[in-house]
Amino acid sequence: MNAPHDLSAPLNTDAALVRAASELVPVLKQRAATVDQMGRLPQETIDDLNAAGLLELTTPRRYGGKQVSVRTFLEAVSELGRGDASTAWVAALINVTTWSAATLFNEKVADEVFGSPERARVVGVLSPRKASVKKVDGGYVIEEGVWGFNSGIYHANWDLLGIPIVDESGKVVDQGVALVRASDVRTLDDWNVMALRGTGSSSVSVTNLFVPNERVASMTKAIEGEYGSTHLADEPLYRVACIPMLAIILAFPALGIARNALDTFLELLPRRGIQYTWYTKQAEAAVTHLQVGEASAKLDAARTIIEKHADALDACAASGQTMPYMERAKVRRDVGFAETLIWDAVDTLATASGGSLAALGNPFARIWHDARVASLHGIVTPATNFEAYGRLACGQSAGTPLI
Missing domain, CATH: 2.40.110.10 (Butyryl-CoA Dehydrogenase, subunit A, domain 2)
Known part of the structure; x- marks a missing residue:
């Protein structure tokens, strides 16, 4: 196994964590059938994530964790998403809920959760x-x-x-x-x-x-930034706004799925023609160029939106200021919009894949399904998020406390 996955070579930089996630991509793709059959991650994948420190991105440094920025969290999980959507999803959810446990509770609870020899998950x-x-x-x-x-x-x-x-x-x-x-x-x-x-x-x-x-x-207190972790009050990660953090991390796996969709489409492209046309090579067709151009633009736009908000969450936490209410609402709005862009792009590429998408063995079919289901989580649903922001912009209440 390569050094970045070896606990004897500690991953002490953000770049090393992202690199470790990237190096797992090929093996995660190889385990796709096993993952689907088991309905959970195989122990080998959990062992790899543990060895790379990728389940401890938000564990406090004082307990041996990585305590990374939101931006590094994004980069590492989206890399995992290039290999397997389920692995990225589990890594995102374990890390954000571990962050919640570290942030919402006092030092006594933190010692209980993080102080034992067993890694907190x-x-x-x-x-x-x-x-x-x-x-x-x-x-x-x-x-x-x-x-x-x-x-x-x-x-x-x-x-x-x-x-x-x-x-x-x-x-x-x-x-x-x-x-x-x-x-x-x-x-x-x-x-x-x-x-x-x-x-x-x-x-x-x-x-x-x-x-x-x-x-x-109390979630009411957490939403307003009143956290129980006074022992971590000087650590920016544990001052990040609660609901924006819970929302934005759901886009991290989707960004990886999107990248995998485009890469896989282009990888399969040379083998395909376009049925019922003169095109024996799909890569030569103007319609394909338009589809790839539009899809790639949407995926780049989605990533830019999420990166901007990840950086804003980090900057606001580092400043010690509470993120303004409308900025928090904007994170939810834009997570919904990014999910819309991602799904539109992946679906465009799926449509361009033709009838072969019906085959269970088609790798793009699995990506297509993962992208659709990833966009259905209640906290990233575009219509709900657009309505909440629109209500606020029009002088109404948000219609939800989760801002």
Whole structure:
């Protein structure tokens, strides 16, 4: 194995982390069939990500993590996306939820999560399908709860689950998240989908689970930048705006999928003609030149948009200032727009691929499906994000607290 994946050669620069992700691309492509068959990432992939430090991008440096910038997070995950969309998705979700665990909770909780010899791998779901919670002495009991789409749960040791925060009378007074051990969560093994199969995004449930007060955080406070991690107050990464961070990272795998789509299309191009035309070589057709030109422009535009916001999140956090409300709304708007550009570009290339796309063995078909499903996550849905920003621009409320 190459040196960048060897723990004896620590990855101490951002460039080395991105390079390590790039070097995994060929082997990730080779494991595509295994990933789809298993419905989760194979242990070999988890081992490779661990060895490269790519599941510790947001783990605090004081606990041995990489603690990278949002921009480096983007670059590393999008590189993984060139190899396998599911791997990039799991890396993005584990890292952002690990960031949430480091950011939202106090030093006592951080020591518990990150201080053990076992690497902390945190996953989570913000919105429950069902959650019945009772306030008790010292904390809360989740009497019954079910959460869907818990990406990466098969590789996690902690789970961050959205719950209503209630008072002693049972009245809901806030929305929050509860940090629980993955061993206390039941995985329902219901992930059977057409794309992003290797994310293992199964539903989970808990019954009569006690969560101490210190492992429950207010989302209302988090949205406004009131974080529990006062011990990390001088570290810019843990001052990044909450909802923009949770939203933007979902575009990181999509950028990698997009790059893989264009590369794969051009790689397959010399083998194809265009049916029912005089073109025996698709690469010679003007329509192909137009399709590639437009698709590549959209993909470059999407990347430029996401890079701009990643840099803005880093800069704002470094300045110690809270990101202005409308700027936060703009991140959500533009994540939705970037996803639109990516999907339009990939679909254009898929259309240019013709009937061969129906073959299950066609590598572009897998990319096409992954790109479509990646764009359907609720927090990146373009119409929802456009409406929220448009409402604010027109003097109305956003219609959601998640800004």
